[in-house]
Amino acid sequence: SQKTADISREKSGKLFEKAKTYFPGGVNSPVRAFKSVYGSPLFIEKGDKAHIWDADGNEFIDFCCSWGPLILGHNNTDIREAVIANIGNGLSFGAPTKLENELADLILYNNKYIDKIRFVSSGTEAVMSAIRLARGYTKRDKIVKFEGCYHGHSDSLLVKAGSGLVTFGETSSAGVPKSFADETLVIDLNDTEALTAVFEQFKDQIAAVIIEGVPANNGLLLQSKEYIHFLRAITKENGALLIFDEVITGFRLGFEGAAAYYDVQPDIITYGKIIGGGMPVGAYGASNELMACISPDGAVYQAGTLSGNPIAMAAGIATLTTLVQPAFYPTLNATTAAFVADLRAYIATKNYPVKIFSVASIFWFAFSELEQIQKANEIQAESMELYKVMHRELLNRGIYFGPSGYEVGFISAAHTTEDLEIAKKHIFAALDLVFQD
Ligand code: PMP
Numbered sequence: 001s002q003k004t005a006d007i008s009r010e011k012s013g014k015l016f017e018k019a020k021t022y023f024p025g026g027v028n029s030p031v032r033a034f035k036s037v038y039g040s041p042l043f044i045e046k047g048d049k050a051h052i053w054d055a056d057g058n059e060f061i062d063f064c065c066s067w068g069p070l071i072l073g074h075n076n077t078d079i080r081e082a083v084i085a086n087i088g089n090g091l092s093f094g095a096p097t098k099l100e101n102e103l104a105d106l107i108l109y110n111n112k113y114i115d116k117i118r119f120v121s122s123g124t125e126a127v128m129s130a131i132r133l134a135r136g137y138t139k140r141d142k143i144v145k146f147e148g149c150y151h152g153h154s155d156s157l158l159v160k161a162g163s164g165l166v167t168f169g170e171t172s173s174a175g176v177p178k179s180f181a182d183e184t185l186v187i188d189l190n191d192t193e194a195l196t197a198v199f200e201q202f203k204d205q206i207a208a209v210i211i212e213g214v215p216a217n218n219g220l221l222l223q224s225k226e227y228i229h230f231l232r233a234i235t236k237e238n239g240a241l242l243i244f245d246e247v248i249t250g251f252r253l254g255f256e257g258a259a260a261y262y263d264v265q266p267d268i269i270t271y272g273k274i275i276g277g278g279m280p281v282g283a284y285g286a287s288n289e290l291m292a293c294i295s296p297d298g299a300v301y302q303a304g305t306l307s308g309n310p311i312a313m314a315a316g317i318a319t320l321t322t323l324v325q326p327a328f329y330p331t332l333n334a335t336t337a338a339f340v341a342d343l344r345a346y347i348a349t350k351n352y353p354v355k356i357f358s359v360a361s362i363f364w365f366a367f368s369e370l371e372q373i374q375k376a377n378e379i380q381a382e383s384m385e386l387y388k389v390m391h392r393e394l395l396n397r398g399i400y401f402g403p404s405g406y407e408v409g410f411i412s413a414a415h416t417t418e419d420l421e422i423a424k425k426h427i428f429a430a431l432d433l434v435f436q437d
Contacts, residue, residue, distance in 0.1 A: 002433075003396075004393060004397055005396065006039070006392075007058045007395060008056045009039055009040055009056060010056055011043070011055035011056045012055045016040045016043070027041065031402075031407070032403070034403045035403075036384065036388070036403060036405070037387075037388050037391045037392065037403045038391070038392040041403070042054040042058070042395075043055040046074075047062065047070075047073075048074050048075045049074060049075065049414035049416075050073050050412060050414045050415040050416065051419075058398070060399060061398060061399050061400065061419050061422065061423050062074070062400045063402075063410060063411070064401060064402045064409070064410065065411075067402070067407075068248050068252065068410050069272075069274050069276065069277065070277075070410075070414075071251065071252065071274050071319070071361070071410070072319060073413060073414020073415070074414070076318070076319075076414070078319075079277045079319060081318070082315060083279075083314055086310055086311055086314040089310070091310070092305075092306060092309055097308070097313070099313035099314055100119060100313055102317050103119070103316045103320070104117050104119075106324065107275075107283075107320065110255055110324055111255065111256050111285075112256065113259040113269060114285030115286070116285060116288055117291075118283065118284055119281060119282070119283050119308040120281075120304055121280045121309070121312075122152070122272060123151075123245075123270065123272030123273065123282045124282070126152075126272055126283055126284045127152045127210070127243075127247070127270050128152065128154035130208075130243050130245075130268045131154070131156055131157075131208065132300055132302065133268060133286070133290060133294060135208075136299060136300035137241065137290055137300075138207040138208070140204070140205055140206060141183050141207060142183050142184070142205045142206045142207060143156060143185070143206065143208050143210060144186075144187060144206055144209040145157060145185070146211055146376075147161040147186055147187070147188055147375070148188075148189055148376025149210070149212045149217065149218070150212070150217035153173070157210075158173040158176050159172060159176070159184040160172040161187070161188075162186075165194050165197050166185060166187055166194060166197045166201055168182050168184075168185060169185065185198055185202065185206075188376070189215060189221055189374055190223050190227050190374040191375070192227065192230050195230065195231060195234055199237075203238070204238075206240040208241040208242065208243050208267070208268070209235050209240060209241075209242055209243070210245055211223075211243070211245065212247075212248065213244050213245065213246040213249030213253065213257055213258025213261070214249050214253065214261070216248045216249065216364075217406070218376050218379070219357070219366060219376075219379050219406055219408070220357045220358070221373060221374050222359060222372070222374060225262055232264050232266075235267075241267035241268060242266045242267050242268075243266060244258055244266035244268070244270070246269050246270060246271055248272075248273060249261070250269070250270075250271040250273070251271070251273075251275060251319075251320065251323055252274060252360055252361065252362065252410075253359065253360045254329045254360065255320075255324060255329065257269070267290060268284060269284065269285050270282065271283040271284070271285070274323075275320070276312045276316050277316050277319035279311060279312035279315040279316070280312060281316055322413075328413070332360075332361045332411065333360050335415070335420070336411045337358070339363075339424065340363050344356055346428050346431070350431070350435070352431055352435050353368065354366065354431065355368055355369075355373070357373065361411040361412070363408065363409050363411070365405070366383070367384075367386040367387060367405070368380060379406070383405065384405040389430075389434050390431065390433075390434050393430040393433050394426060394427065397426040397429065398422075398426070399423050399426045
């Protein structure tokens with residue numbers, strides 16, 4: 001098959017040149033810079049339902065969905081109207097508003113895994129606060145994270161594995177003191193032996209183990225249910241807390257996220273993305289006992305000028321009011337399952353070495369022969385070259401995926417049958433191009 005001609009990036013290219021004079025790398029968050037795919041980043045002008053348009057007027061069906069928050073698509077009527085209805089009352093007071101109560105009530109009434117919640121303004125902040133709570137409650141300093149999970153950019157978590165079964169973390173960013181990284185232990189996912197070893201070696205020192213509900217920041221690394229239950233049991237036995245980072249999986253796998261998906265009770269859960277319907281929000285929640293440790297009730301300090309921002313709360317209320325409808329997740333998940341099944345069927349007839357891993361309305365293309373990919377080191381870096389070819393061809397065909405092969409795709413309730421039919425045809429053609437030799 002023939003490569004499709006490149007779309008115009010003239011206006012986006014000019015904007016990017018200008019942006020480089022303002023921002024490091026021309027962007028306000030690194031992956032946006034398109035370093036891992038072809039061409040310069042597209043500057044997006046608007047979105048409506050499942051579609052986005054860039055500065056050059058190119059239109060795309062969007063499978064990035066702002067990296068997950070837009071489970072109802074772009075420019076959702078209910079969210080837009082809720083935001084507009086509240087905007088005239090002022091943007092921020094730094095004082096309580098009833099909108100915070102309303103969003104909290106929606107969440108807590110429908111989620112049996114947490115008793116109390118605290119709203120913050122990003123996923124990073126939610127996780128950073130959850131870690132502090134775990135340390136404050138247990139009076140221990142060490143935390144365990146997994147290679148291949150991302151938890152935002154706070155110091156304790158910008159840490160990667162060294163070599164060996166259990167390792168002190170090595171900083172994955174300049175500017176993180178080694179002494180901070182020494183408090184973070186990094187092990188492989190889906191490995192009960194490594195978990196056992198870390199608790200043997202650091203007995204009574206581990207405040208918490210943090211894991212993404214379903215790891216979805218470095219491919220989609222589907223863990224076995226048995227492993228998650230093992231993780232729950234071993235943390236409990238050792239007096240360490242289990243933190244589920246559900247910034248992606250919260251309100252995505254279902255209203256009660258990965259906790260309900262695995263039927264497991266974490267000690268602390270962090271949320272972000274969907275909870276704000278596209279506005280900057282994060283949250284963390286836990287039992288009454290744990291949350292009593294947070295200031296002003298307790299000794300763990302955590303605060304925020306814009307926390308519980310009324311406009312963000314309004315967007316969140318409109319979003320979650322839709323998600324709480326009984327048919328919402330079954331419908332969205334069935335739509336995604338059918339889409340993924342059709343992609344897999346095509347791949348099977350062509351015998352292409354690609355796998356599509358999926359859960360709920362999340363999916364990921366792995367250019368690999370492996371039947372399962374559950375650890376970060378099972379992803380081959382070379383396979384990312386194939387993703388680059390597919391990504392470029394898909395953009396040229398009007399299909400927008402995240403600008404790195406490690407990123408997952410999201411389907412929203414705004415993706416119509418027609419959108420998905422069109423997308424499938426283009427994905428088939430792009431795969432044909434990738435594997436034409
Ligand atoms: N945790 C997880 C699981 C995430 O996916 C992300 C963001 N992708 C974060 C934390 C950080 O969230 P934010 O970018 O809102 O700070």
